[in-house]
Each structure stands twice: as C-alpha cells, then as structure tokens.
Amino acid sequence: MGKRVVVDPISRIEGHLRVEVEISGGKVVNAWSSGQMFRGIEMILEGRDPRDAHHFVGRSCGV
Amino acid sequence: MAVGVQIPENARILRNLLHGAQVQHDHIVHFYHLHALDWVDIVSALSADPKKTAALADNVSEAPWGGVSYYKSVQDRIKTFVDSGQLGPFANAYWGHPAYKLPPEANLMATAHYIEALRLQAKAARMHAIFGGKNPHPQSLVVGGITSVRDLSPDRIAEFLYITRETQEFIKKVYIPDLLAVASFYKDWGGIGGTSNFLAYGEFPETSAEPESLYMPRGLIVNRNVGGVKPVDQKQVTEDVTHAWYERGDAKHPYSGETKPIQENPEYRPGSGQYTWLKAPRYEDLSCEVGPLARVLVAYGKGHKDVKPLVDSTLQKLDVPVQALFSTLGRTAARGLETIAVGDRIETWMGALLANIKNGDTKTYEPWEMPDSGEGYGLNDVPRGSLGHWIRIEDGKIGKYQYVVPSTWNLGPRDAKGVLGPMEEALIGTPVADPKQPLEILRTVHSFDPCIACAVHVIDPDSNEVYKIKAL
Numbered sequence: 460m461g462k463r464v465v466v467d468p469i470s471r472i473e474g475h476l477r478v479e480v481e482i483s484g485g486k487v488v489n490a491w492s493s494g495q496m497f498r499g500i501e502m503i504l505e506g507r508d509p510r511d512a513h514h515f516v517g518r519s520c521g522v
Numbered sequence: 523m524a525v526g527v528q529i530p531e532n533a534r535i536l537r538n539l540l541h542g543a544q545v546q547h548d549h550i551v552h553f554y555h556l557h558a559l560d561w562v563d564i565v566s567a568l569s570a571d572p573k574k575t576a577a578l579a580d581n582v583s584e585a586p587w588g589g590v591s592y593y594k595s596v597q598d599r600i601k602t603f604v605d606s607g608q609l610g611p612f613a614n615a616y617w618g619h620p621a622y623k624l625p626p627e628a629n630l631m632a633t634a635h636y637i638e639a640l641r642l643q644a645k646a647a648r649m650h651a652i653f654g655g656k657n658p659h660p661q662s663l664v665v666g667g668i669t670s671v672r673d674l675s676p677d678r679i680a681e682f683l684y685i686t687r688e689t690q691e692f693i694k695k696v697y698i699p700d701l702l703a704v705a706s707f708y709k710d711w712g713g714i715g716g717t718s719n720f721l722a723y724g725e726f727p728e729t730s731a732e733p734e735s736l737y738m739p740r741g742l743i744v745n746r747n748v749g750g751v752k753p754v755d756q757k758q759v760t761e762d763v764t765h766a767w768y769e770r771g772d773a774k775h776p777y778s779g780e781t782k783p784i785q786e787n788p789e790y791r792p793g794s795g796q797y798t799w800l801k802a803p804r805y806e807d808l809s810c811e812v813g814p815l816a817r818v819l820v821a822y823g824k825g826h827k828d829v830k831p832l833v834d835s836t837l838q839k840l841d842v843p844v845q846a847l848f849s850t851l852g853r854t855a856a857r858g859l860e861t862i863a864v865g866d867r868i869e870t871w872m873g874a875l876l877a878n879i880k881n882g883d884t885k886t887y888e889p890w891e892m893p894d895s896g897e898g899y900g901l902n903d904v905p906r907g908s909l910g911h912w913i914r915i916e917d918g919k920i921g922k923y924q925y926v927v928p929s930t931w932n933l934g935p936r937d938a939k940g941v942l943g944p945m946e947e948a949l950i951g952t953p954v955a956d957p958k959q960p961l962e963i964l965r966t967v968h969s970f971d972p973c974i975a976c977a978v979h980v981i982d983p984d985s986n987e988v989y990k991i992k993a994l
Contacts, residue, residue: 464957469967470614473558474974476933478860478945478967479792482954487963490942490949491854492933494800494974497767501781504923509524510665510892510916516925518659 468495470511524898524913527667527890528730532674532883533667535875536653538737539682540660542868543649543906546689547657548905549814549861550646550697552971554639556853560965561704562624562632565617567600570626578627579634583699596634601983616959623707635700639692646689652682664691667887674884678808683872690865693858701858705840705851712842714952715850715966717944719744719808720816723754723910725903732743737867738829738903741820742805746848751823754805756899759910761801761926762937773804773938776912776924777897781785800974802934802943811944812907812931813970818856819847821863828863834986850948853969862989865924894918906971932970945970968982 461483469476475495480487500519504512527572528880529537572593579588624632647657653670654660662670673679724733724740733740733754742941762773767788774780783799790797802809810816836859837844846852878884897914905929914922932934934943942950945967954962 462957464960464963465953466960466963466967469964469972471559471964471968472972474929474972476967476972476974477790478949478963480949480952480954480960480963482957485954485955487949487951487954491593491789491797492800492935492943492945493792493798494669495798495929495931496934496974497783497799499781499783501779501923501925504920507914507920508918509920512913512920512923513665516923517663 524896524915525890525893526896527666527888529667530885530888531730532875532886533879533888534672534727534730535878536668536870536886537663538728538871539868539875540650540663541652541725541902542864542871543646543682543686545905546686546693546868547643547646547650547860547863550639550689550693550855552857553642553697553701553854554636555643556971557968558632558636558704558959559612559615560961560968561616561622561708563619563622563629564600564612564615564633565604566622566624566626567630567633568597568604568626568973570597570630572597572630575627579631580918582703583631583635584695585635585638585699586695587634593630593634596637597630599637600633616961619959619961620955620963626703628703628707631701632704635696638696642689642692645685649685649689650684654680666890669887671884671886674879674886679872679876686865686868690868693861693865698858698862701855702836702839705855708843708851709840709846711851711965712840712846712849714962715948715969716848716852717809717811717947718746719805719810720819721754721805721810721812721899721908722817722820723903723908724817724820728871738817738864739820739824739826740901741824742810743807743816743819743823748819748823748844751820756901756910758806759803759926760807761803761924763801764938765796765935766798766801767796768801774925775897776910777914777922779912779922779924781924798935800930800934803931804935804937807937807939807941809934809937809941809944809947810931811855811948812903812928814857814905814907815847815853816907818860828866829859832859832862837854850966850969857971862944891973892918904928905959906973929970929973933972933974
C-alpha cells in the first residue's frame with residue numbers, strides 16, 4: 460500500500476472539503492473526495508408553500 | 523415550469539445579463555484569488571528585477587498599469603507583508619515548492635495582477651446588484667419573470683454597460699494574457715488531471731426555445747468523444763447514495779429523490795464505506811464533469827461560431843494538441859475562454875433589451891396561478907457548472923424538492939458500481955513531489971472551482987444579530 464495523504468481542510472475554496480489520496484511511486488493511485496458538511500435544505504422545504512422555495516434555494520446555490 | 527408560465531422576453535434577457543455578469547466576475551475571482559497561487563510563487567516575486575518584470579509585462583500583456591516604478595512598488599508591498607510575518611491572503615501555501623516553474627519576474631507580474639483583480643472584481647460585482655439587488659444571491663428573480671422593473675432606466679443600463687465593458691477589457695488585456703503566460707510554463711499539466719465524461723445543461727436562451735437557442739449549448743460527451751456530442755434528457759439524471767452518509771437505497775431520479783441522513787454519527791470510511799455528505803450524481807450511470815470545461819467542449823464539439831475559434835487559436839498559441847483540453851490546464855484555460863465568449867455576448871443581449879424598451883415593451887413579469895399539484899424542473903449552467911432543480915407540488919405545498927448542484931457532480935463520491943467521482947478520477951496519476959506539501963493535488967482540486975458551502979445569513983429581527991449557517 461502506498462503513502463496516504465490527507466488534505467483537510469482544502470483552503471481557497473468555498474466550503475469544507477477533505478481530499479485523501481494514496482501515493483505510490485510519486486503518483487496518486489487512489490483518491491477520495493469528502494464533502495464535510497450536510498446541506499439538507501430539501502428537508503426544510505418539504506410541506507412549505509412552493510412560492511417560498513426560491514427564497515431558500517437561491518441562497519444555497521447558484522454560482 | 524411547474525406552474526406553466528412563460529416568462530416575458532425582457533425577463534429572459536435580464537436573467538442572461540445577470541448570469542453573464544456572474545460569469546465575468548466569478549471566473550476572474552477564481553483564476554486570480556482561488557487558483558493562481560497554485561502556479562504563482564509570491565515569495566519568489568521578491569527576487570524579481572522590476573525592470574525585467576516591466577519588460578515582460580509589456581511583452582505578454584496589454585495591462586493598463588506597469589513600468590519599473592509600478593513593479594517596484596508592488597514588490598515593496600509584498601516585502602512588507604513577508605517581513606512582518608503576517609502573510610495575509612498569501613498565508614498557508616507551499617512557497618518555494620519545486621513544482622513552481624515561473625521565473626521571479628512572471629511571479630511578480632502575476633502577483634501585481636492578483637492585486638489589480640481584487641479591485642476590478644469589487645466593481646464587477648456591482649453589475650449583479652444593478653438588476654439583481656445584491657451579489658451574490660440576487661433578490662429579483664421570481665417565478666414568472668424578474669422584479670427589477672425600475673432598473674430598466676438609461677442610467678442603470680449605462681452603468682451596467684460601463685462596468686461590463688471595463689471588465690471585458692480586463693479579461694482580454696490582463697486575464698487571458700496572464701493565463702497564456704502562466705500556461706506556457708506548465709504545459710505538462712495538459713496531460714494531468716483529466717476526466718472522461720462531460721455534461722452541460724447549457725445556458726443563455728436567446729429565444730423561448732430551449733435547448734435550441736442556448737448560446738452555450740446543451741450536450742453530453744462520453745469518453746472524450748468531442749465530435750459526438752449527444753443530446754441531454756433530464757430523465758437520465760440520478761443520485762446514488764452508496765458511499766454517502768444517507769440511508770441506504772437505490773439510485774433515484776430527483777423527482778423521487780430523498781434526503782435522509784443517517785441517524786448515527788457519520789464515520790469516515792473511505793474505501794468500501796461511506797465517506798461524504800455529497801451524493802453521487804450520474805447521467806445514464808456515467809460520472810460526468812460539469813463546468814466551464816464541459817461547456818466549452820460541448821460548444822467546441824458542436825462547432826460553436828465563437829467558442830471554436832477561441833479554442834483553436836489557444837491550442838495553437840500554446841502549441842498543444844486537442845487532447846491537452848482533457849486536463850487540469852484545459853479546465854483552467856476553458857474557464858478563461860468561456861469568459862471571453864460570454865462577456866462579449868452580453869452586448870448582444872443588452873442590444874435586444876434596448877430594442878424592446880425602445881419599442882415600448884417593458885414587460886418583465888407574467889402573472890400565473892398556483893396549481894394544487896404539478897411538477898417541474900429548471901436546468902441552468904451557472905459559472906461552476908450544470909445546476910438542476912426539481913419540484914413536485916402536492917396539495918398546494920412542496921411535496922418533493924431536490925437540487926443537484928455543480929460541485930456535487932464534480933466532487934461527489936464513488937457510486938454503487940465503484941465508479942469514481944470526476945475529481946477523484948482526475949486526481950489519479952497526479953505526480954506528487956513531496957507528500958508533505960501536496961501542491962499538485964491542490965492544482966487539480968482548485969481547477970474544479972469547488973463550492974460546497976454557501977453562507978446563509980440569518981438575522982434575528984429582535985437583536986439584529988447575524989447568525990452564519992453553512993449550507994452545502
């Protein structure tokens with residue numbers, strides 16, 4: 460098994476991302492990307508007035 | 523769509539202007555402030571000769587600032603930072619890493635432009651505020667159209683045009699020349715960090731016909747077959763939760779999608795277990811990269827009249843083959859090329875808006891009735907990539923709502939079949955000179971422009987206290 464390298468948190472991005480790679484012979488041979496935060500806006504929306512939806516979701520993604 | 527409304531032409535144009543302005547702004551910020559320091563060694567800039575830097579800048583860019591004294595003053599500013607031990611925005615990087623290839627003068631030039639881009643982006647953000655009320659998260663978008671009625675005035679439109687033109691000038695005279703100058707030292711990255719499949723929903727409808735009239739077209743590229751761009755059907759989108767911290771279940775289309783986080787403490791188990799909050803979006807079971815590279819490849823494959831010549835001339839300038847597009851370098855270059863095309867197109871959209879207003883058409887909203895039941899979706903391509911929202915209305919309320927966002931596509935995990943997410947795939951084969959300083963990893967990760975949290979600000983109306991809630 461190669462050497463494991465974890466970069467956590469990754470800086471200069473929006474959010475919290477963890478990246479783990481396995482290095483063998485000076486190259487990455489395996490990689491795992493891990494989003495470290497739960498969104499869950501969908502759960503907040505259920506049962507609400509549909510006209511409210513864009514006020515919520517427009518604030519969590521669109522870039 | 524769920525309510526069966528067709529938005530007026532002006533609303534469509536204003537949405538294009540907002541999206542286009544965001545592409546201009548966002549891509550500049552990404553290149554200079556989120557990505558450049560993976561290629562540019564700030565500390566090396568200290569040993570640059572300001573005179574040689576001025577000559578280099580005159581040679582490679584048409585930046586409106588420069589000269590020996592200018593570069594000397596920028597160098598002095600960096601020196602103050604470094605001497606104080608407070609690196610500010612330049613803290614936490616692998617300065618002096620052997621993978622940095624730029625000569626000191628190129629590092630100084632790029633650092634100067636990093637600072638200039640900070641000023642420029644503050645101005646560019648105002649475009650969004652003109653028709654959207656604020657940046658980010660515009661306030662003027664509503665079902666049925668757009669509410670920026672009072673902003674269709676000569677002074678507001680003139681201000682927008684003034685800023686978009688100034689921004690476009692920066693893009694053409696500074697951003698793109700910098701991109702090419704930096705890329706010429708890192709051509710080996712044209713063979714590192716590529717993926718296989720590309721999905722673009724497309725963006726910027728120029729009539730009510732979608733996807734036919736989209737300026738940046740919709741399409742799917744499988745196994746790098748750029749010549750065989752396939753049509754896209756949203757029915758083929760699913761999300762798989764095998765390796766994500768959700769209750770087990772089959773891959774589901776967003777209309778029937780679920781958000782059921784596991785109830786126990788999430789344990790990080792890379793390998794065969796669960797290891798992320800991101801689901802794994804798939805198109806026809808394919809792991810697809812989305813974003814500027816996907817959009818540019820789809821446009822290129824379809825022979826886009828503006829994008830194709832931009833790509834061809836760039837490949838020629840850098841003297842690299844088409845295959846070099848499937849890489850970290852290709853992803854970063856595509857972002858810049860798209861910015862030229864979209865930024866230029868803003869003039870066309872504004873022309874159409876002005877013609878409508880001249881003819882007395884100032885309609886921006888179409889009334890509609892709220893149905894008791896229905897379903898609908900919206901597909902967009904925002905700066906970071908393909909964004910889809912799906913809603914099902916039941917008894918006048920939201921029955922189901924799911925959205926699949928660009929960074930979930932790009933940074934998602936493996937699926938049930940063990941197929942890697944696009945960024946995981948892209949990292950395989952990346953050379954790492956020093957595992958303790960994995961600069962090369964950051965290059966590929968940053969090239970996707972990850973956005974996995976947007977700050978949601980909640981204000982307590984009693985205390986005016988601002989709570990910050992992070993949302994994925």
